[in-house]
Amino acid sequence: xxxxxxxxxxxxxxxxxxxxxxxxxxxxxxxxxxxxxxxxxxxxxxxxxxxxxxxxxxxxxxxxxxxxxxxxxxxxxxxxxxxxxxxxxxxxxxxxxxxxxxxxxxxxxxxxxxxxxxxxxxxxxxxxxxxxxxxxxxxxxxxxxxxxxxxxxxxxxxxxxxxxxxxxxxxxxxxxxxxxxxxxxxxxxxxxxxxxxxxxxxxxxxxxxxxxxxxxxxxxxxxxxxxxxxxxxxxxxxxxxxxxxxxxxxxxxxxxxxxxxxxxxxxxxxxxxxxxxxxxxxxxxxxxxxxxxxxxxxxxxxxxxxxxxxxxxxxxxxxxxxxxxxxxxxxxxxxxxxxxxxxxxxxxxxxxxxxxxxxxxxxxxxxxxxxxxxxxxxxxxxxxxx
Amino acid sequence: xxxxxxxxxxxxxxxxxxxxxxxxxxxxxxxxxxxxxxxxxxxxxxxxxxxxxxxxxxxxxxxxxxxxxxxxxxxxxxxxxxxxxxxxxxxxxxxxxxxxxxxxxxxxxxxxxxxxxxxxxxxxxxxxxxxxxxxxxxxxxxxxxxxxxxxxxxxxxxxxxxxxxxxxxxxxxxxxxxxxxxxxxxxxxxxxxxxxxxxxxxxxxxxxxxxxxxxxxxxxxxxxxxxxxxxxxxxxxxxxxxxxxxxxxxxxxxxxxxxxxxxxxxxxxxxxxxxxxxxxxxxxxxxxxxxxxxxxxxxxxxxxxxxxxxxxxxxxxxxxxxxxxxxxxxxxxxxxxxxxxxxxxxxxxxxxxxxxxxxxxxxxxxxxxxxxxxxxxxxxxxxxxxxxxxxxxxxxxxxxxxxxxxxxxxxxxxxxxxxxxxxxxxxxx
Numbered sequence: 001x002x003x004x005x006x007x008x009x010x011x012x013x014x015x016x017x018x019x020x021x022x023x024x025x026x027x028x029x030x031x032x033x034x035x036x037x038x039x040x041x042x043x044x045x046x047x048x049x050x051x052x053x054x055x056x057x058x059x060x061x062x063x064x065x066x067x068x069x070x071x072x073x074x075x076x077x078x079x080x081x082x083x084x085x086x087x088x089x090x091x092x093x094x095x096x097x098x099x100x101x102x103x104x105x106x107x108x109x110x111x112x113x114x115x116x117x118x119x120x121x122x123x124x125x126x127x128x129x130x131x132x133x134x135x136x137x138x139x140x141x142x143x144x145x146x147x148x149x150x151x152x153x154x155x156x157x158x159x160x161x162x163x164x165x166x167x168x169x170x171x172x173x174x175x176x177x178x179x180x181x182x183x184x185x186x187x188x189x190x191x192x193x194x195x196x197x198x199x200x201x202x203x204x205x206x207x208x209x210x211x212x213x214x215x216x217x218x219x220x221x222x223x224x225x226x227x228x229x230x231x232x233x234x235x236x237x238x239x240x241x242x243x244x245x246x247x248x249x250x251x252x253x254x255x256x257x258x259x260x261x262x263x264x265x266x267x268x269x270x271x272x273x274x275x276x277x278x279x280x281x282x283x284x285x286x287x288x289x290x291x292x293x294x295x296x297x298x299x300x301x302x303x304x305x306x307x308x309x310x311x312x313x314x315x316x317x318x319x320x321x322x323x324x325x326x327x328x329x330x331x332x333x334x335x336x337x338x339x340x341x342x343x344x345x346x347x348x349x350x351x352x353x354x355x356x357x358x359x360x361x362x363x364x365x366x367x368x369x370x371x372x373x374x375x376x377x378x379x380x381x382x383x384x385x386x
Numbered sequence: 387x388x389x390x391x392x393x394x395x396x397x398x399x400x401x402x403x404x405x406x407x408x409x410x411x412x413x414x415x416x417x418x419x420x421x422x423x424x425x426x427x428x429x430x431x432x433x434x435x436x437x438x439x440x441x442x443x444x445x446x447x448x449x450x451x452x453x454x455x456x457x458x459x460x461x462x463x464x465x466x467x468x469x470x471x472x473x474x475x476x477x478x479x480x481x482x483x484x485x486x487x488x489x490x491x492x493x494x495x496x497x498x499x500x501x502x503x504x505x506x507x508x509x510x511x512x513x514x515x516x517x518x519x520x521x522x523x524x525x526x527x528x529x530x531x532x533x534x535x536x537x538x539x540x541x542x543x544x545x546x547x548x549x550x551x552x553x554x555x556x557x558x559x560x561x562x563x564x565x566x567x568x569x570x571x572x573x574x575x576x577x578x579x580x581x582x583x584x585x586x587x588x589x590x591x592x593x594x595x596x597x598x599x600x601x602x603x604x605x606x607x608x609x610x611x612x613x614x615x616x617x618x619x620x621x622x623x624x625x626x627x628x629x630x631x632x633x634x635x636x637x638x639x640x641x642x643x644x645x646x647x648x649x650x651x652x653x654x655x656x657x658x659x660x661x662x663x664x665x666x667x668x669x670x671x672x673x674x675x676x677x678x679x680x681x682x683x684x685x686x687x688x689x690x691x692x693x694x695x696x697x698x699x700x701x702x703x704x705x706x707x708x709x710x711x712x713x714x715x716x717x718x719x720x721x722x723x724x725x726x727x728x729x730x731x732x733x734x735x736x737x738x739x740x741x742x743x744x745x746x747x748x749x750x751x752x753x754x755x756x757x758x759x760x761x762x763x764x765x766x767x768x769x770x771x772x773x774x775x776x777x778x779x780x781x782x783x784x785x786x787x788x789x790x791x792x793x794x795x796x797x798x799x800x801x802x803x804x805x806x807x808x809x810x811x812x813x814x815x
Contacts, residue, residue, distance in 0.1 A: 070768070070769055070772070071766070071768060071769035072765065072766050072768065072769075073757055073765040073766075073768055073784070073786065074786065075493070075757065075759050075761075075762060075765045075786065076762055076765050076766050077762075080766065102551050104524050104762075105523055105524050105730075105761075105762035105763040105766070106762050106763075106766055108733075108763065109734060109762075109763050109766030109767055110766065112733055112734045112766075112767070112770070113766065113769060113770075116769070116770070117769070127550065127551040127552070129548050130520040130521075130527060130546070130548045130549075131520065131546050131548045135560075135563060135564075135567075136548065139560060297527075297528065297531065298524075298527075300518065300520055300527045300530070300531065300546045300548075301531070301534075301544070301546060303531045303534065303535060304534075326491070328491075328493055329493045329762065331494055331495075331498070331523065331524040331525040331528050331760075331762065332524045332527070332528055334490070334491050334494045334498070334525065334528045335490070335502065335528050335529070335531055335532040335535070337491075338489050338490065338532065338535075339531065339532065339535040341489070342535060355491070
């Protein structure tokens, strides 16, 4: 879809390109508080229930890591180095608070360094279990209770059960709308590209929720009135972690592949299930992060499910192949591509594994590899037809 | 017995025979070292137990460090760490080349890459069950996921221990719960019951073992340090983490080490003519430690007097009065005392506190931070480390190495970097 045909899409694409979008600026001007979510596994709903805005931290637009060099070394991933550099430069100074969990080895130290040097006024840390189970859900629920109390105390707000339920309903509404968007991608000629879809999902983490949901409804209407394009070499599912850069998808699409589905942290894995709206809301939020949503490799014992999930995406979205992506120096994703590759081979699905840096600039080699991959799929399809 | 279960035995026969040959050569040397004879005899017996399990279809557990091995012993379950012997025999194998050929990202830790390669290549026996430890780093979790994807290992039952992040009573209680669940898993899948009285006996022996190790560590504070770089940690790690827990011979080794060290301290005798530089090595002991330690000693009269693999602030004896006290004690020991899990799990504070304490207690002249490629958390702590060293007024050398792959940073490069560092700070003059 052309951005000129959908104002909603244009706003999403612009929001994904910057750290501060106009809607966020307006929100701040009106005195709104913004809490930064340092990476994932943190229930945004609790922040919404506190009357504040959850914001998924990014370093979009970062031009270097010079201010990180004294605190991280070259064995650390570029994501944390760009995040920290952005923090040190004040690019994220609009945040009133930061909350994190002991995510990966890089992120947990990013938090320690952030607390030491960037010093966002409010900071809170939670312990996230490394596996799923009844005891782990209970343990994380307790951490969420601590987060609730901490927000209440620090910001003078009251987070009632009813407010939590309302917030869960609101965020479920977002997920439901996003799933509708994904449904449209199953068409033979989807109205949205993968690049646009990822931008729309990234925008959902930085635009105030009510406005975002309204824009999403508008985008859905615009899409339904739009006929998608044809002529793609192959339909692709992308798999990876917390990729917040639509440019990565754009590289695949510029070479002639249409990204129709994904297993990304900002993508389908964040929206495929809802948080349970009945019962204890904090328990539901803990269970959602640990059990219900498709897991990230940070949660041990989930590889087989994740591999099956990718294959299911390929089937649901009628994809021809999978491109997986790993951030260089990420240990959690270290064996993911190896394991996934074996699984896809067994299922007869072509696979290309890529390694990238957080800020994607050197794209020449990546383009060549993607191009060759898409050509091989196109040739195989042609041979099969004959 | 199926072919799959016998996989990896060939390597174990080689390990067994190589160690037997080594023991013999030490015994026949002009001055046989009784500590080494005792140590390698225990290693040899450990290898034989693994072989016996595989040959005779007895339960064999794959485990990792920090997993409370006292419990396995009390359940009469033999165990091994799949990567331990691959590392120990590295100079005699072509495993590093095999690892290179495997499809594993180059930026990962050599230990993890070797472990993944070893299982995939079938040079490791297929265990009856797996106990995974999910700390101290992401790669521990990742390697166990990789093993589950390897041929023959997919259907092996697995239990993963999820350690807490903090160091408080609630954290230990959570991990004690994990240990209790591990016991239930082992009873279900290995078919052996835990004998709590036997656990008490085993812990009483390991209490003595840790006390003796602690005593030895204290003696290394002396100036000059009584033994060479890394001595203690190299033996202690294997004994406490990769060998059957509760062997009286293990206690004896630490006592022998401590006795020898004590005599040398009394005589003010060190391993080199003049100890000029006392170094803190802020990480695990590398597989290339002999070459590195030897170079420090010969070139500059430097001795690594303490390292993270040897150090725990204090190995507290475990209260064996009740089941609960034993589990809580094991939880604390394995989360907060076992090296690396102690320093890398949790917030940065413990690592920095340890460095500060070691530097003072061991009268160190400098800190060498190896910057091991696998220790992402430590590399992201470099700012804190620099600050701590500034406060201690201690020079810091930050390298980038792979502790488990000597090729990553060649020894001549290390020699140049260390030499320039010592020169720049006037150390050893």
